């Protein structure tokens with residue numbers, strides 16, 4: 001007779017969310033194809049590995065290869081499948097012959113399926129271990145979200161959605177809270193944490209549970225409907241794993257809000273160990289800013305404002321100076337053209353084209369027969385640019401390129417203007433360009 005597995009709603013992790021290891025048995029193992037990239041090669045017939053007698057890959061197009069993963073159904077589990085806004089657990093499935101990491105568990109109607117890389121035969125005895133640090137963090141965020149939403153409910157602000165993020169989480173509410181309201185919610189949440197209010201799960205008569213919050217694909221008839229209580233403050237249908245007492249939340253810190261979907265607002269929060277982790281991270285950042293800016297924390301903001309003002313002034317001044325240099329250089333180049341019909345403008349300290357555009361603006365139109373101007377920016381180990389204008393500019397640039405004077409030169413143009421980029425100047429190349437220019 002085929003073994004059966006426990007339905008999602010009554011999993012061991014849902015009955016006792018504090019179990020960290022658990023012995024159970026494999027009920028079934030099914031191969032699943034993971035979509036392969038378009039470059040996949042033809043797949044041959046792969047021999048079945050292990051003893052997974054039930055493992056049969058669904059039919060796939062013979063020309064498409066796909067990686068195979070396996071979904072294990074276990075008699076019961078302490079690895080929570082994704083649900084109720086709570087992400088899937090991580091864990092280990094150990095057998096006599098080794099252990100397999102589990103990084104995803106999903107709910108298929110009422111069954112929890114554990115994704116693994118290697119098949120296990122039905123009836124294999126296994127020991128599960130949950131990644132407790134990750135799970136306890138999820139319990140803190142999830143129970144804490146219930147508490148935040150309960151306090152918001154007392155202010156007639158219903159929670160429309162929530163998200164448990166990698167670093168920060170949020171509740172979505174119908175309007176933005178004022179700063180004073182955020183403070184009130186945070187204070188009241190932390191009051192409840194200090195009071196040490198019990199949290200427990202009840203499985204009431206199905207008719208008494210509101211079904212509107214159930215996922216569409218949950219079988220309410222055969223499944224288990226759970227209600228999570230926080231003292232007499234809150235009762236909420238939920239499948240998640242929860243703390244036993246609000247004390248375990250340690251602290252709730254409400255952060256910023258972000259507008260979403262018109263007038264809705266996402267209120268971001270941190271709970272429990274995340275508050276400490278964030279404090280450490282911010283403190284390290286502050287210390288680094290103290291060192292970089294050589295100032296105390298309260299001086300960081302005024303100091304950055306002063307630096308911004310200084311930068312604006314510097315940029316303005318640089319523009320004035322650059323324009324003056326371009327004017328002077330244009331005058332010099334004009335004189336040189338009259339004398340030699342050629343001129344070289346080389347700027348080792350620059351890497352782009354901006355200055356040359358300014359220079360050409362100051363130079364004005366170059367009449368045919370006036371000569372050729374070679375402009376280059378950049379120095380060895382930096383990027384740069386090359387612009388050639390004037391008589392037979394394209395031929396001159398073509399000669400520079402064909403002679404391999406600048407090995408990483410790329411560009412184009414025809415007639416009186418050619419421009420290109422130098423990915424990286426090599427040692428000796430600026431000198432080689434100058435020498436080439438003299439031969440023109």
Ligand SMILES: [Zn+2]
Nearest residue numbers: 084238239240
């Ligand atoms: Zn919940």
